[in-house]
Amino acid sequence: MSRLTLLRDAIALAAALLAPSAEAETWPNRPITMVVPYAAGGTADPVGRVLAAGLSQALGQQVIVENVGGAGGMAGTNRVAKAAPDGYQFVFGSVGSLAQSQTLYKHPLYKTLSDFAPVALVAEQPILLVARKDLPAGDLQGFIAYTRTNQSRMQYGSPGFGSGNYFGCLLLTIAMGVQVTHVPYRGGALAMQDLIAGRTDFQCPNDVLAKPLIESGSIKGIAVLSGTRSKALPDLATAREQGLEDLDVSNWFALALPKATPPAIVAKLNEATRAALDSPAVQEQMHKIGGAVVAPDRRSPEYLAKFFASEIERWGAIIKANGLTAD
Secondary structure, three states: OOHHHHHHHHHHHHHHHHHHHHHHHHOOOOOEEEEEOOOOOOOHHHHHHHHHHHHHHHHOOOEEEEEOOOHHHHHHHHHHHOOOOOOOEEEEEEHHHHHHHHHHEOOOOOOHHHHEEEEEEEEEEEEEEEEEOOOOOOOHHHHHHHHHHHHHHOEEEEOOOOOHHHHHHHHHHHHHOOOOEEEEOOOHHHHHHHHHOOOOOEEOOEHHHHHHHHHHOOEEEEEEOOOOOOOOOOOOOEOOOOOOOOOOOEEEEEEEEEOOOOHHHHHHHHHHHHHHHHOHHHHHHHHHOOOEEOOHHHOOHHHHHHHHHHHHHHHHHHHHHOOOOEO
16 A cells, blocks of 8 residues: 555645544534424423523524424424434424333333433423313313213313423323223414314413403413422412322423534533523513423533433333323
């Protein structure tokens, strides 16, 4: 082999080794796509759009929100799992798409713990119990009594089987000792439209979607299903306060990149996320839509990796104990 050939091969190898580092140094130099794996107008969408605006400011490049719904959030999440690990596509996932899906589905489209590079836990939201405005119950005990009597003809809606909101209502019905028909929709907004129209009886959305409708009288707020009251609806009592002491259901949102994304890009996106979450403008908008920004010590990629594992284990036990499964 000639010296010229050896030199050429050495240069090619050096270029290959340095390429990821050079790419990370210049990232981002064009717009980035944030995949929200749920329909536009649903519960995750407003939180994702507020964060995207903050990230655009912090990164100096536009972060474009793309809604890719389907399969309980798995369709859009899977697209990111299979995307090029170059930092230009990441997922704004939730407890449903990144934790509950791993046990609920017999063959999940991806493995959260091995197919993604965790970036940051972003926000948490209380899950509410809301009812059609003419349902004859004004508090949780009244709702329980009414449901136990009328469960055979009642229905509850959700953005789809396997969504975080579906699990909220499911755990509620288990805690109440009733069986109510579930009606899945292709997004939280569609489910809410039928509740407003009185075609379903109740729903368990995040307070993002429910707050203005409760305040306008379009639907009735019954209880907060999370452990603490909603900052957006401070006068609405929790289920624990109203007698269901063991019920604690909330939703969370996190950012993840495809596996094998260069660590420098993960670090840059994490840094931008921290800056966005510390922005007074982002915090104000999050407060308006009911999102609680997580504390700074819970925003690291290392924390999120451990959080994913613990949430998958926690929800896996609940799903298995109740015999839930989906193809």
